[in-house]
Every structure is written in C-alpha cells, then in structure tokens.
Amino acid sequence: MSEQGSTIAEVLQLQFADLERQLNGSAGTAAHAVRKQAFARVKETGLPTRKNEEYKYLALTRELEKAFAGFVGNPELAPADIGKVELPGLKGSEIVFVNGVYNESLSNICEQAGVSIRINSLEQVLPAGVTANVNDTFAGLNLALATGGVSIEVSQNTIATEAVNIIHITNTEKGRVFASPRHRVTVAENAQAVITEVFIGSGQHCSFTNSVMETSIARKGILHHYKVGLDGNHDMRVDNTTCRQQEKSVLHTVTIGYGGKIVRNNLTIRLEGEYAEANLDGLYLPTAHGTLDNHTAVDHRVPHCNSNELYKGIIGSNATGVFNGKVFVREGAQKTNAFQANKNILLADTATINTKPQLEIWADDVKCSHGCTTGQMDKEQLFYLRARGIDEPSARKLLLKAFAEDVIKKIADDTLRARVAAVLEEKLAS
Amino acid sequence: MLTINNLKASVEGMEILKGISLEVKPGEVHAIMGPNGSGKSTLASVLAGREEYDVEGGSVTFQGQDLLEMAPEDRARAGIFLAFQYPVEIPGVSTTNFLKAAVNKVREYRGLPELDAVEFLKLMKEKMQVVDIDQSLLRRSLNEGFSGGEKKRNEIFQMAMLEPTLAILDETDSGLDIDALRIVANGVNTLKREDNATIVITHYQRLLDYIVPDYVHVLYNGRLVKSGTKELALELEERGYDWIKEEHISA
Numbered sequence: 001m002s003e004q005g006s007t008i009a010e011v012l013q014l015q016f017a018d019l020e021r022q023l024n025g026s027a028g029t030a031a032h033a034v035r036k037q038a039f040a041r042v043k044e045t046g047l048p049t050r051k052n053e054e055y056k057y058l059a060l061t062r063e064l065e066k067a068f069a070g071f072v073g074n075p076e077l078a079p080a081d082i083g084k085v086e087l088p089g090l091k092g093s094e095i096v097f098v099n100g101v102y103n104e105s106l107s108n109i110c111e112q113a114g115v116s117i118r119i120n121s122l123e124q125v126l127p128a129g130v131t132a133n134v135n136d137t138f139a140g141l142n143l144a145l146a147t148g149g150v151s152i153e154v155s156q157n158t159i160a161t162e163a164v165n166i167i168h169i170t171n172t173e174k175g176r177v178f179a180s181p182r183h184r185v186t187v188a189e190n191a192q193a194v195i196t197e198v199f200i201g202s203g204q205h206c207s208f209t210n211s212v213m214e215t216s217i218a219r220k221g222i223l224h225h226y227k228v229g230l231d232g233n234h235d236m237r238v239d240n241t242t243c244r245q246q247e248k249s250v251l252h253t254v255t256i257g258y259g260g261k262i263v264r265n266n267l268t269i270r271l272e273g274e275y276a277e278a279n280l281d282g283l284y285l286p287t288a289h290g291t292l293d294n295h296t297a298v299d300h301r302v303p304h305c306n307s308n309e310l311y312k313g314i315i316g317s318n319a320t321g322v323f324n325g326k327v328f329v330r331e332g333a334q335k336t337n338a339f340q341a342n343k344n345i346l347l348a349d350t351a352t353i354n355t356k357p358q359l360e361i362w363a364d365d366v367k368c369s370h371g372c373t374t375g376q377m378d379k380e381q382l383f384y385l386r387a388r389g390i391d392e393p394s395a396r397k398l399l400l401k402a403f404a405e406d407v408i409k410k411i412a413d414d415t416l417r418a419r420v421a422a423v424l425e426e427k428l429a430s
Numbered sequence: 431m432l433t434i435n436n437l438k439a440s441v442e443g444m445e446i447l448k449g450i451s452l453e454v455k456p457g458e459v460h461a462i463m464g465p466n467g468s469g470k471s472t473l474a475s476v477l478a479g480r481e482e483y484d485v486e487g488g489s490v491t492f493q494g495q496d497l498l499e500m501a502p503e504d505r506a507r508a509g510i511f512l513a514f515q516y517p518v519e520i521p522g523v524s525t526t527n528f529l530k531a532a533v534n535k536v537r538e539y540r541g542l543p544e545l546d547a548v549e550f551l552k553l554m555k556e557k558m559q560v561v562d563i564d565q566s567l568l569r570r571s572l573n574e575g576f577s578g579g580e581k582k583r584n585e586i587f588q589m590a591m592l593e594p595t596l597a598i599l600d601e602t603d604s605g606l607d608i609d610a611l612r613i614v615a616n617g618v619n620t621l622k623r624e625d626n627a628t629i630v631i632t633h634y635q636r637l638l639d640y641i642v643p644d645y646v647h648v649l650y651n652g653r654l655v656k657s658g659t660k661e662l663a664l665e666l667e668e669r670g671y672d673w674i675k676e677e678h679i680s681a
C-alpha cells in the first residue's frame with residue numbers, strides 16, 4: 001500500500017502517483033500528458049474554498065480535508081458484498097460501477113447496430129479533446145484522476161431504442177471511498193439517445209465521487225439525459241456535466257437530487273448551432289444537515305436558440321439548497337429565448353436556500369426572463385385540504401408531490417419516472 | 431345539531447365576533463346576511479377551524495362534541511363542510527385526485543368501507559349530475575384558471591361528494607349567472623335531508639327564492655342583531671341595512 005497523506009493536497013498527490021504507477025504501457029502517451037497537465041493546474045489553484053465565488057455556499061473542501069485525512073485508497077469489496085447490491089431495475093442497458101470500478105457481472109449491455117458502448121476507454125477518449133467545464137477545479141481533478149467510465153456513441157440517423165443506464169454504487173461499509181468516473185456521450189447527426197445516470201450510496205464511512213459527463217449533440221440530434229442522486233448521508237459528490245449542441249439539436253436534461261451530505265451539480269450547456277433547444281429541469285431535496293447545490297450555465301452563442309429551465313427545491317430542516325443559474329447571451333445571439341425559474345419550499349425555520357439567477361445579455365433582440373420564489377408551505381392551501389377531511393401530514397404530502405410533479409413529469413422514460421416518484425413518496429413520508 | 435353560545439373571536443388582536451349565539455337543528459336552513467366586513471366569513475372560518483382566528487370566549491357544540499377543540503380535518507370528518515367564499519387554487523392537485531383521499535378519510539371516520547377506484551368514479555358520475563359539472567374541470571388543477579362560477583360549482587360538487595351534516599355556504603351565489611344559480615341551488619336542495627342542515631351566507635335575496643330558509647339572521651358588527659323568517663330577507667332587499675344599524679345603535 002501507499003504512504004499516507006495528511007492534507008487533502010497530499011492525499012491527491014499520492015492518488016495521482018498511484019495512478020501513474022498503474023499506467024504501465026500507457027505512460028508517456030497523449031492521455032498521460034493530458035492528465036499530468038490537468039493535475040499540475042489543480043495543484044496550482046488548489047481545491048476551491050468558500051472565498052471562491054462559485055463555492056461560496058459550499059464547505060466542500062473543508063469537509064474533504066476532514067473526511068479524507070490519511071486516506072490511502074478504496075477498500076477491497078468481497079464479491080459477496082457486491083452481490084448484495086440492489087439495482088434500481090431500469091429498462092435498457094445497465095452499466096454498473098461499484099466504488100468507481102466497472103463491474104461486469106452486474107452489468108448488462110443491450111447491443112444495437114449504430115450504438116457503440118465502450119467501457120474504460122479513457123486512454124482513447126481523453127486526448128480526443130476535452131469539452132467538460134475545465135474551469136472548475138473538480139472537473140480538472142477528474143481529468144487527472146479519472147479511472148472508470150463509459151463512452152457511448154450513437155451514429156448518424158440511429159435511434160437508440162434502449163436507454164443506457166449508468167449506475168454508480170458507492171458502498172462505504174468497509175471504509176472510505178474516493179471515485180472519479182468519467183463518461184462521454186456523442187449523439188451524431190439525426191440520432192437519438194436516452195442516457196440515465198444513477199448514484200446510489202450506502203454505508204457508514206465517507207465518500208467522495210467526483211464525476212464528469214461530457215455530452216455532445218450534432219445537428220438535429222436529440223438527447224434525453226437524466227441524473228438521479230440517491231446519495232447516502234455520508235456521501236459527498238461533485239458532478240460536472242456538459243453539453244455542446246449543434247444546429248437544431250434538442251437536449252432534455254433532468255437532474256434529481258435526493259439527499260447526500262454535500263452534492264454539487266455543475267451543468268454547463270453550450271448552444272453552438274442555430275435553432276438548438278435546451279431544456280433543463282431539476283428537483284432537489286436536501287435533508288438532515290445536507291447541502292444540495294445546483295450550478296447551471298446556459299451559453300447562447302448563436303442566434304435563434306431556446307433554453308427553458310425549471311429548478312425546484314424542497315428544503316428539509318437543517319438542510320441547505322443552492323441554486324445558481326447563469327444564462328449568457330453572447331453578442332450576435334439574436335432572437336434568443338431564454339427562460340429560467342427557480343422555486344423553493346422551506347419545510348422548517350432551520351432550512352436554508354441560497355438562490356441566484358445570473359443573466360448576462362450582450363444581444364438586444366432577445367426574450368429572456370427569470371423568476372424565483374421561496375416560501376413556506378401555503379397555509380391557505382393546507383387549510384383548504386384539511387377542511388375537506390385530509391389530515392395535515394397527508395395534505396402536506398399532497399401539496400409537495402404536486403410541487404415536485406412539474407419536474408418529475410419531464411422524465412419521459414416511464415420506468416424511471418415511476419422510480420423517481422416512488423423515492424419522492426418515501427422521502428416525504430420520513 | 432349546532433349550538434353556538436356567545437362566541438367571541440379575534441384576528442391579530444382585533445375583535446371581530448363579539449358574542450354570537452345561534453342554534454341550528456336538523457333539517458333547518460339558516461340564512462345569514464349582513465353588510466361587508468360584518469364578520470360572516472369569520473364566523474364560517476371559526477366553525478371550520480381556521481387557525482388564524484383566536485377564539486376569545488363562548489362555546490360551539492356540534493352533535494354533542496366541543497367543536498372548538500377539534501382539528502379542521504376532524505370537523506370535516508364529523509360532517510362540517512365549508513364552501514369557501516374564495517376557493518383557493520392548488521396547482522398540480524386535481525379535484526378528482528384530492529377528493530378520493532378526502533372521501534375515504536371521511537368514510538373511515540364514519541366507519542364506512544373505503545371506496546375503490548371504480549366505486550369512487552361511479553359516485554363522482556352520480557354527483558356530477560347534481561351540479562351539472564364537467565369531468566374535464568375535475569381533472570384540471572384545483573381551481574387553477576377556473577372562472578368564478580366554475581369555482582363555486584366545484585365547491586358544491588365537493589359538498590355533494592362529502593355529504594356533510596352541516597354545510598356552510600359562504601356567498602356561493604356570488605359570481606354565478608342565473609342558470610348556474612338555479613343549478614347550484616337545486617344541488618343544495620337535492621342534498622337536503624331530514625338529518626342535515628345548511629347555513630347560507632349571502633347578500634342577495636334572490637338565492638333565497640331557490641333555497642328557502644327557515645330563519646334569516648342579520649350579522650352586523652360582530653353580532654347577530656336581528657333574526658326573522660324569509661320575509662326579513664325581502665325587507666332587507668328593499669330597505670338595505672341602515673334601519674337595522676339605527677335600531678341597533680338606539681337599542
């Protein structure tokens with residue numbers, strides 16, 4: 001085993017050294033060069049503290065320092081432990097990573113002509129260009145340390161008939177877990193795909209998952225992308241998801257967050273071709289001292305694109321929700337339509353929400369709007385339902401389900417939508 | 431069935447009901463009239479259990495139970511129904527959707543078996559006819575974007591579904607066109623039985639042509655200052671409230 005690092009910087013240095021040792025034949029390759037460069041940048045800037053504007057509501061680095069002092073590597077999981085893993089039972093391909101490592105026996109890949117699914121092909125993928133939000137230090141760290149991942153390509157005019165579900169299992173029963181999965185989805189011209197990512201956490205130790213999902217949609221392509229976080233109370237996670245969209249392409253992306261200790265979703269969308277459309281929705285339910293932070297950025301670079309964004313939060317007692325929604329409309333991106341809404345319900349006086357819309361518009365012929373509401377549950381609505389004989393807990397649940405439904409109904413996949421609704425039901429009951 | 435004795439209530443420290451006494455027996459229809467701001471909706475809200483109102487004194491007994499001690503949902507289950515003057519909009523919750531829960535909670539309280547989806551739908555179909563309401567309306571988000579008349583009709587539909595013992599209709603006639611008024615009144619009359627009672631709050635004598643009251647009361651400045659039979663409503667229609675105010679002041 002490796003030496004021990006006491007600060008998070010030392011821990012990361014050791015992780016990187018470990019990784020380099022395992023590169024075997026691929027040391028000195030283009031991929032290795034990319035990693036080395038990325039790691040040098042992380043070392044230079046350091047992990048973001050709360051002084052960093054983008055991380056001002058997130059004590060993530062401090063928590064990582066506390067959680068990962070002396071960390072030397074992920075625990076070995078016995079096949080018996082892995083065998084106990086409960087999958088969410090979604091339709092389509094299931095590609096399962098346990099503590100960041102691809103698990104073939106749990107996975108099941110549906111073959112289809114025109115749909116290529118490659119596992120652990122990072123050495124080929126990395127040098128082929130990086131689209132993810134490398135300005136974010138965690139995205140940079142992922143680039144340096146990424147190990148497991150899947151690369152999905154849907155070729156021209158192909159409609160992928162089966163959804164691809166990427167399932168990340170974090171099991172900390174045997175010790176702390178640090179994982180850096182990195183995936184890529186490429187939707188070619190006129191092609192369509194449905195990709196779901198699920199993060200499931202369990203166990204009593206801490207974990208940190210630093211994931212990246214890079215997607216791109218070529219002309220007239222359609223991508224449905226869902227991300228569902230079922231993180232445990234000790235799980236920390238940063239996710240950087242990016243999408244580059246070409247002419248007339250359509251993106252539907254829904255990000256669901258149920259719990260976790262600290263979860264940060266960075267979603268960055270670049271509209272690069274005219275008449276492209278991006279729909280981004282999110283639902284977040286931080287609970288029990290947890291923080292769920294959504295940072296989105298939609299970059300309108302060319303004219304005639306639409307973006308629609310709706311994020312809703314139900315913030316439990318002693319929990320924190322963060323929403324930061326950036327919309328950039330570049331000079332020349334005329335006839336842009338950009339709508340953004342963020343709505344929050346605070347369930348207790350101890351619930352916190354920090355919400356910030358950030359519209360930067362350099363074009364003049366555009367329609368942009370944003371709105372944000374935060375409040376307690378509506379007393380009039382509660383009374384109305386109670387006056388009809390519905391007890392208070394049931395009335396609350398009914399209203400919260402209705403509140404969340406606006407986002408949940410955006411999930412087009414029936415099985416997934418039912419699962420997400422069922423988990424909401426459980427969360428609201430507790 | 432309902433005995434209100436010297437009921438006093440305030441909101442935000444302001445006294446609104448200043449000692450109200452009223453006795454409602456099974457089979458009776460009581461009309462409450464009175465100028466704007468006199469406290470009619472406050473009385474209805476206190477009876478239904480709205481928590482912003484503080485009861486400062488007096489008592490309310492409903493079928494032998496201390497009503498003021500009961501939670502709003504228990505009052506509803508025990509048979510009190512308030513048709514709201516201003517029904518609230520609840521986005522994302524359809525009438526069908528929440529009524530199924532409501533009907534079954536009420537049935538459970540009354541010791542009746544739960545209705546399954548098919549039985550519930552059958553009951554809905556039957557009651558929809560009573561108030562001539564369209565099913566598409568019941569599938570939409572509750573009251574969201576409903577016209578004034580549609581909201582009121584929906585209140586009476588809910589009343590038909592829940593079969594209350596005591597219905598309190600707070601200005602259910604306002605905002606209704608002539609046809610809708612007749613339909614709503616007809617609905618109320620159809621649901622009338624020997625063992626239930628209705629309190630109708632209204633500004634217009636017209637409604638009382640359709641729902642004939644046994645008693646008419648005038649609520650003025652937090653007190654029931656005059657009671658009579660349906661002729662009193664006619665007199666109010668003709669003379670307004672000034673003479674009552676004067677009578678009250680000189681008394």
Ligand SMILES: Nc1ncnc2c1ncn2[C@@H]1O[C@H](COP(=O)(O)OP(=O)(O)OP(=O)(O)O)[C@@H](O)[C@H]1O
Nearest residue numbers: 441442446464465466467468469470471472473482
């Ligand atoms: N929640 C409240 N906060 C403050 N004041 C209130 C509240 N509810 C009622 N009031 C006041 O109490 C008084 C009585 O109101 P109420 O709604 O009971 O009158 P009403 O007789 O129903 O009038 P209308 O005929 O206009 O419906 C009014 O002066 C009103 O402003």
Ligand SMILES: [Mg+2]
Nearest residue numbers: 470471472515
């Ligand atoms: Mg009123």
